[in-house]
Amino acid sequence: NAGVTQTPKFQVLKTGQSMTLQCAQDMNHNSMYWYRQDPGMGLRLIYYSASEGTTDKGEVPNGYNVSRLNKREFSLRLESAAPSQTSVYFCASSEGVWNEKLFFGSGTQLSVL
Amino acid sequence: SQQGEEDPQALSIQEGENATMNCSYKTSINNLQWYRQNSGRGLVHLILIRSNEREKHSGRLRVTLDTSKKSSSLLITASRAADTASYFCARSGGSNYKLTFGKGTLLTVNP
Numbered sequence: 001n002a003g004v005t006q007t008p009k010f011q012v013l014k015t016g017q018s019m020t021l022q023c024a025q026d027m028n029h030n031s032m033y034w035y036r037q038d039p040g041m042g043l044r045l046i047y048y049s050a051s052e053g054t055t056d057k058g059e060v061p062n063g064y065n066v067s068r069l070n071k072r073e074f075s076l077r078l079e080s081a082a083p084s085q086t087s088v089y090f091c092a093s094s095e096g097v098w099n100e101k102l103f104f105g106s107g108t109q110l111s112v113l
Numbered sequence: 114s115q116q117g118e119e120d121p122q123a124l125s126i127q128e129g130e131n132a133t134m135n136c137s138y139k140t141s142i143n144n145l146q147w148y149r150q151n152s153g154r155g156l157v158h159l160i161l162i163r164s165n166e167r168e169k170h171s172g173r174l175r176v177t178l179d180t181s182k183k184s185s186s187l188l189i190t191a192s193r194a195a196d197t198a199s200y201f202c203a204r205s206g207g208s209n210y211k212l213t214f215g216k217g218t219l220l221t222v223n224p
Contacts, residue, residue, distance in 0.1 A: 004155070035214075042201065043156075043214040059213075090155055099205050099212040100144065104155030 002026055006091050006105035013081045013112045021076040021108050023091030031094045032074035033102065034058075034066060036087040043090065049074055081112045119202055119218040127223050132189040134218040136202030137182075143210055145178060145185050146203045150217070156201065159187075192222045 004025045013019055025032065034046040035058075045058030049068040063085060065077045074093075078085060088109050092102040120135045136145065144163045148156040162169045162178045162185065169176050175188040189196055199217040206213075 040216060042216040043203075045211070045213075058211075092156075098143075098210045100146070100161055101158045102146075102148075102156070102212070103158070106155045107153075 004091055004093055004103050004105035006089075006108050008108060009106065011108060011110050013078075013110065015082060015112060017081050017112075018077065018079050019081065020078075021089055021091070021110075022073070023075060023105060024073045025091075025093040025103070026072065027093060027095070027103065028071070029093035029095050029103070030071070031096065031099070032068065033092040033094075034064075034074070034076045035090045035092065036060065037090060037107075038087050046076065046089075081110075083112050086110060086112045119200070119215045121218060122216070123219045123221070125221040125223065126192060128192060128194055130192055130222075132192050132196070132220055132222070134187045134200050134202075134220070136185045136187070136204075136215060138185075138202075138204045138206075139183065140206055142180075142204045142206045144205045145176075146205065146212070147174075147176060147185075147187050148201045148203060148214075150199045150201065152198070159200075189220075192220075194222050194224045196220060197222045 007022045033048040035043045037043050044060050047066040049055045052071045067075050088107050091105040094102045146161045147159045150156045160171050162176050173190045178185045199219050201217045203212050203214045
């Protein structure tokens, strides 16, 4: 099993450009999450999807949108990238809706110039 | 802040020694989870302890939880160089069980 797969692994954007980070899991998990990790800040939740067809804001949702395309896929979109969005982005999934035992992807390192 | 906070921020030990990391939190929890992150990789779940549990073991890992002190500790016994990583505690709390992560402890195990 591949687990949680994120693409791309690296991306450089110019301010104002848009892009979509893709995430797919093959574990038949119900819940999926997007986090960002910044030095000295730990992981912060951007958006999550407790089940197919539902999405909710996390701690830092401004500047992002998400789509739970189906049970497997959960994408994160930056409509107009800003330097403050330079970060490492992680997608994760878990079997239930109770945020237990998250499985993480390997991350996307995004730089916005 | 409702985050779990780890202590120390960094820890350097020799192979074979034990490593202890602590996590404190401010509000009540449903469970507390520990994760490991190797450099440049995603997080890996290590162990989960529920609010009504006091101690759990998994291999060389031992986690304790003291809800009266709002703190947890992760003990890694007989450490190996491969244990070098950042360790995060994550607290699950509130009616929606949202998970919030601390800033991590960087553990370096020297051969």
